Amino acid sequence: MTVTRSDYDDAALRAWWEDAYSSSSLRCDTLFQSLAWNRNWYEHFVRDDPRRELYLLKIESDREIIAVAPMFLQIRSAGPLTAWRYLLFLGDRLAQYTDLITLQAETAPLWHAILQYLEAELPGSWIELHDVLPASTARQADMQAEKTRGETYLRIPLAKLDSTRLPDHCVPHMRREILRARKTFSADSSWRWEAVSAPGEDLVSALMDLNRARFGEASWFAEKLHRDFFNALSGDAGEELLFTVLRHNDDIAHVMVSYTHGTSMLYVLSGMDERFRKYSPGSMNLDRSICHAAEHGYTYFDFLRGDEKYKQEFRPEQRTSEHWTLQSGGPGLRYRIARTAQNLRRGEGERTTA
Structure with missing residues (x-):
């Protein structure tokens, strides 16, 4: 088994990735494993950042691709010097269900091969995994890892x-x-609901405008780079990007965005026109969106990360992720320095907010 660093110009890798994804049989099988998601995230958040480098790791057995680890190297500097560096999955913290792209049933050998590559090619560095769930491929490997509690994930079984x-x-x-x-909804014919796959530019713009109007600077779309990324993804994701739209006459009262692939409908974010708040358009849309997922054969309606009260009120299935730090050897000097600096920043933040 060999691990080599590749890039998005690798035609063989792209072809294998597209075929594996379209089979809907990946070990972790969501839109976050698509070539479109990972390439767009790289182009918007890695390519032009001098502190980041693409590490698209291709894993082969007998010269056949069996897995891809879509990662990037995060570099932390102290003046002109590199203080430390570590690998993360593309989409870290934004994407949920980050994992290897593979059809292999046994994934432990893949992770051991990646750690051997890390020791040979990036000595003194490590891998940060921020969303290790019970079904994550890393769980199969008997690896020494520093583990901390992660986040709550909620989803509704639809069977x-x-x-x-x-x-x-x-x-x-x-x-x-x-x-x-x-x-x-039933008492007023002015209400209309529809599910729109592969939404057009006007609907995508309306979502971003409503989300920004509601959340202001806290909106994910407040930054132009984020809007550019979502526009690009909307063009590439095709029918796997689903907008569920609640209208009152010609006005959009509420719109939800979900990613659909494999067995789950992943609810990502929404936008609402505050003029319609008294009608609870969010409840109206969420109800119809969950029913749409059930009617179309999805196994889960997935709320993704976060345990907000309204999610809990649907009596969802709950899972808890872990954060793992993987090293090829024992904790090195750079790792200890990084952790000390992190703890100091955390302590400073706690004093600031106290």
């Missing part, structure tokens, strides 16, 4: 749900909210 059963699946407050929203 036994439909529009009739969904209200009773929820806690009483959400049950009342859904039934009230359905009554509001």
Whole structure:
């Protein structure tokens, strides 16, 4: 088994990746494993950043590609010198379910090969994995890792749900909210709902405008670079980008964005026109979006990372991720310096907010 560093000009790698992804049989199988997602994230957040380098690791057995690790090297400097460096998955912290691109049932050998590559090619560095879930490929490998608690992930199993059963699946407050929203929708023919795959530029722009109007500087779309990335992804993701849109007459009252691939519908973010807040358009849209996922054969409606109250009211399945730090050897000097600096920054932040 060999590990080599490649890039997006590698035609054989791109062809293998597209075929593996289109099979819908990857070990971790979401839009976050697509070539479109990873290439666009690289082009917007890595390529022009002098502190980052692409590490697209191609893993081969008998000269056949069996896996890709889409990573980047994060470089931290002290003046003109490199203080330390470490590998992360492309999309780190933004993408959820970051993992190897592979069809292999046994993934432990892949991770051991990556660590051997790390020791040979990037001595003194390490790998940060920020979303290790129970089904992550790294779980198979018996690797020494520094582990800390991660985030809560929530998703609704859909096998036994439909529009009739969904209200009773929820806690009483959400049950009342859904039934009230359905009554509001049915009583006024001005309300319309639709699911739009491969949305056009006008709808994408409307989402970003509504999200920014609602959240201001806290909106993810407040930065132009983020808007540019999402516009590019919207053009490349095709029908796997799903907008569920609630309109009142010709006005968009609420819009939700989901990524669809494999067995899950991943709810990413939304936008709302505050003029319609009194009608609870978010509940109206969320109800219909979950029912849409069930009707179209998805196994889960996935809320992704975060344990907000409204998510908990759907009585979802809960999983907890872990943060792992992988090293090829014992903790080196640069790693100890990095951790000391990190702890000092964390302590300074706690004193500032106290």
